[in-house]
Amino acid sequence: MAAMGTLSGVVRLSSYIGRSRRLIFNSAQRRGIASCIDPAHGLSDEQKEFQKMAFDFAAHEMSPHMAEWDEKEIFPVETMRKAAQLGFGGIYVQPEVGGSGLSRLDTSVIFEALSTGCVSTTAYISIHNMCNWMIDTFGNTEQREKFCPELCTMDKFASYCLTEPGSGSDAASLLTTAKLEGDHYILNGSKAFISGGGDTDVYIVMCRTGGKGPKGISCVVVEKDTPGLSFGKKEKKVGWNSQPTRAVILEDCHVPVTNRLGQEGQGFNIAMRGLNGGRINIASCSLGAAHACVQLARDHLLVRKQFGETLSNNQFLQFKLAEMATKLVASRLLLREAALALQESRSDAVSLCSMAKLFVTDECFNICNQALQMHGGYGYLKDYAVQQFVRDIRVHQILEGTNEVMRMIIARSLLSESG
Numbered sequence: 001m002a003a004m005g006t007l008s009g010v011v012r013l014s015s016y017i018g019r020s021r022r023l024i025f026n027s028a029q030r031r032g033i034a035s036c037i038d039p040a041h042g043l044s045d046e047q048k049e050f051q052k053m054a055f056d057f058a059a060h061e062m063s064p065h066m067a068e069w070d071e072k073e074i075f076p077v078e079t080m081r082k083a084a085q086l087g088f089g090g091i092y093v094q095p096e097v098g099g100s101g102l103s104r105l106d107t108s109v110i111f112e113a114l115s116t117g118c119v120s121t122t123a124y125i126s127i128h129n130m131c132n133w134m135i136d137t138f139g140n141t142e143q144r145e146k147f148c149p150e151l152c153t154m155d156k157f158a159s160y161c162l163t164e165p166g167s168g169s170d171a172a173s174l175l176t177t178a179k180l181e182g183d184h185y186i187l188n189g190s191k192a193f194i195s196g197g198g199d200t201d202v203y204i205v206m207c208r209t210g211g212k213g214p215k216g217i218s219c220v221v222v223e224k225d226t227p228g229l230s231f232g233k234k235e236k237k238v239g240w241n242s243q244p245t246r247a248v249i250l251e252d253c254h255v256p257v258t259n260r261l262g263q264e265g266q267g268f269n270i271a272m273r274g275l276n277g278g279r280i281n282i283a284s285c286s287l288g289a290a291h292a293c294v295q296l297a298r299d300h301l302l303v304r305k306q307f308g309e310t311l312s313n314n315q316f317l318q319f320k321l322a323e324m325a326t327k328l329v330a331s332r333l334l335l336r337e338a339a340l341a342l343q344e345s346r347s348d349a350v351s352l353c354s355m356a357k358l359f360v361t362d363e364c365f366n367i368c369n370q371a372l373q374m375h376g377g378y379g380y381l382k383d384y385a386v387q388q389f390v391r392d393i394r395v396h397q398i399l400e401g402t403n404e405v406m407r408m409i410i411a412r413s414l415l416s417e418s419g
Contacts, residue, residue: 037294037325039112039332047109050102053086054110058117058288063385066118069242070388073234075199076121076242081154083125088114090152091129092277093136097144098152104277104343105336108284112332115288119392122288124243126281127195131158131204134274135221138261147202147221156201160278161191161222161248162271168192169405171206172214172268176250178207180257185209185220187228187253193399197246198231200224204274205250206267214268221259228253239391276350278400279357280339283364286396287335289389290328290364293371296386297321300375317374324367331360351413358406361396368393 033039040048061079069076083089091107093099102110107129114122132151136144150156167173176189187207194203203222210216222229232247262270298321301312311317338356341349368390372379379386397403 037328039291047106050106051109051113054113057083058114062117062121073241075244080125084154088125089154090132093132093148093152097136097148104280104339108280108335108339111281111284112288115285116292119285119289119389120240120242123285124195126285127160128158130274130278131160134204134270138270157196158202159194159196159200161194161203161205163192165192169402174206176207178209183257184254187250187255189250191248193245194248195243195245197248199244203248206271209264215265217267218264219261219267219270220255222255226253240395275400276342276353279353280342282396282400283335283357283360286361286364286393287331289393290367293368293386293389294324294328297371297374320370324370327363327367331363335360351410354406354409358403362403365393365397
């Protein structure tokens with residue numbers, strides 16, 4: 001799509017946005033959003049327009065297909081390309097290479113809304129955006145012009161390749177090597193749990209060009225069909241089934257030096273910079289799931305009868321619903337503060353991103369799980385969306401840095417400033 005700046009994007013899409021409306025996220029679509037959990041609170045008029053557009057897309061283009069994509073493990077390429085037409089392929093990529101040029105807070109608002117339609121698909125879009133941003137931020141002019149426009153339109157898709165079979169939380173110990181031979185690097189090694197692996201076109205690979213530790217790591221872009229690049233079997237997962245996950249295998253894989261992002265030894269810093277935003281993004285996906293589940297639980301309590309009256313008259317369940325709503329709003333406030341800190345490059349940004357990822361993914365999983373419990377046996381049936389939200393966001397407590405690692409980052413920050 002053409003470059004979409006913050007204001008021009010609203011103008012150009014105004015006719016589409018004008019048709020959007022708030023929608024409940026179950027098949028009945030009976031009731032609107034309760035004001036106390038309204039995700040539009042505190043947003044500018046412009047942000048509300050982006051949010052409405054994302055909610056509308058989620059309700060019409062994603063939610064009706066969410067269960068089928070999960071059941072049949074469909075990677076919904078054409079739907080994502082429709083999302084890219086709205087600017088969602090490069091939300092915080094610069095407009096001169098086809099991006100939307102929006103802020104981290106705008107991005108969080110959009111991913112929260114999209115996730116009400118399908119968490120798994122939105123989570124992949126968030127990873128794609130992170131990869132696109134990494135090229136836009138750390139690439140030279142030639143690299144940006146080569147890769148970013150097609151990633152912004154999602155004519156091509158991207159994958160982030162850091163984790164290895166033997167290095168997950170200890171990412172700096174990665175073993176994939178890149179040896180310089182003339183004007184090419186020769187890559188050998190493998191990456192594990194790669195979202196989109198085998199179905200995507202561009203792989204952002206962290207590899208070792210130097211000695212041990214983070215300073216020996218560089219970042220290269222490996223294009224699909226590069227000789228020596230292959231993929232493992234498609235993994236069978238509990239959730240995230242609308243995006244394929246495979247190992248990425250590099251065997252004497254020849255990659256031009258011109259595909260390196262930044263300088264040699266800068267790769268670990270690039271990877272971590274990407275993950276700071278990735279943690280905000282993935283927490284936003286959890287937030288969208290929790291928002292949908294609070295509404296699903298509320299609607300179920302209002303119509304389901306036991307012992308001669310609706311469950312909404314049960315004080316225990318009223319209190320549980322109140323706790324869910326409170327944790328939802330608290331999660332949203334923390335997440336948006338972290339997004340602002342990251343956008344402004346504040347000194348507390350890394351800690352706040354870690355806090356947000358830790359708190360939001362934990363609490364939002366608990367919200368969705370409680371919503372399933374409120375549905376009773378029905379919640380365990382695949383006819384009901386609540387179970388898919390539970391399955392899809394469970395992994396958010398693991399990826400983009402486990403929540404145990406988030407605790408380590410937060411504690412180190414606190415202790416390093418204690419003097």
